[in-house]
């Protein structure tokens with residue numbers, strides 16, 4: 232694809248860098264970053280003075296797309312696109328959905344992405360109908376109220392059907408889980424921010440060669456393998472987290488993420504080579520997802536990965552999760568200590584069940 236995309240995000244380094252990498256992960260070429268402190272209000276979803284100053288600069292850039300790195304309404308994306316002389320406007324949720332759609336390879340992942348897309352689409356159709364009622368000709372969005380109702384109803388029906396199919400996957404997984412709990416089965420899952428190194432650790436522990444690319448959301452489906460050298464222990468690699476992930480996406484991926492909930496031990500993988508602020512920002516976002524999924528934090532060990540690249544010397548500290556291990560998955564540094572942590576956790580689980 233490689234199409235030129237300009238970015239509008241919040242004025243801080245974290246958001247700028249993350250948006251840049253998201254755009255690349257979706258297969259576009261990021262060409263410039265503009266910033267705005269506010270998003271979501273008014274006709275354009277941006278302060279109008281801001282939009283005007285961006286318009287002046289964007290004309291020389293030959294951009295085919297603009298990413299608005301927040302959630303905006305369909306009507307705002309439409310107005311903004313008109314304002315920028317027809318450049319296509321995409322919001323953050325749509326970009327993440329595009330990445331997910333490209334990566335989805337299994338039947339379940341495809342259904343999960345489709346469900347998230349439909350959930351995204353319904354309020355947008357309604358919003359465009361509202362605009363049209365105000366007399367605006369909205370091009371491809373030009374549904375009449377009647378067609379729009381029919382369309383929304385058909386989207387709802389599709390959602391219903393997909394949810395039903397996903398429930399079947401879920402039931403199958405629950406049965407598997409129950410069977411496992413009867414036998415010697417210790418489940419370790421890798422959770423954490425996208426790009427933290429989960430798959431690299433998974434490959435190390437299970438002698439697998441799952442793809443690791445350095446792009447966001449390389450992994451979409453969970454894979455379960457035995458951990459080499461530790462009898463009865465299994466490891467599961469899961470989809471990465473990201474900040475400002477809308478709740479409906481977590482919901483759509485519930486059956487995949489639920490594997491984390493069933494785990495005996497959750498390794499919360501973090502990139503410890505990041506500057507302190509960025510590290511904690513991603514760490515907090517990840518802990519919040521775990522809490523939302525109902526994972527008891529007593530089962531969580533923080534893996535402080537990428538120590539080979541560390542420049543800052545801050546020490547990880549959190550009142551809620553005390554257990555942590557520093558490793559470099561890339562250089563195989565301290566991976567033995569991580570293995571010992573898994574073995575110890577297995578032993579205390581055995582003692583609890585005696």
Ligand SMILES: Nc1nc2c(ncn2[C@@H]2O[C@H](COP(=O)(O)OP(=O)(O)OP(=O)(O)O)[C@@H](O)[C@H]2O)c(=O)[nH]1
Nearest residue numbers: 425426427428429430431445448449450471560561
């Ligand atoms: N320097 C360094 N890089 C690492 C280390 N571990 C992983 N990486 C790199 O970090 C990037 C992301 O690694 P992945 O294992 O794909 O990360 P992930 O958490 O599975 O990412 P998603 O699947 O997108 O959620 C890759 O470029 C890896 O080579 C490490 O210990 N040190």
Ligand SMILES: [Mg+2]
Nearest residue numbers: 429430449450
């Ligand atoms: Mg991965």
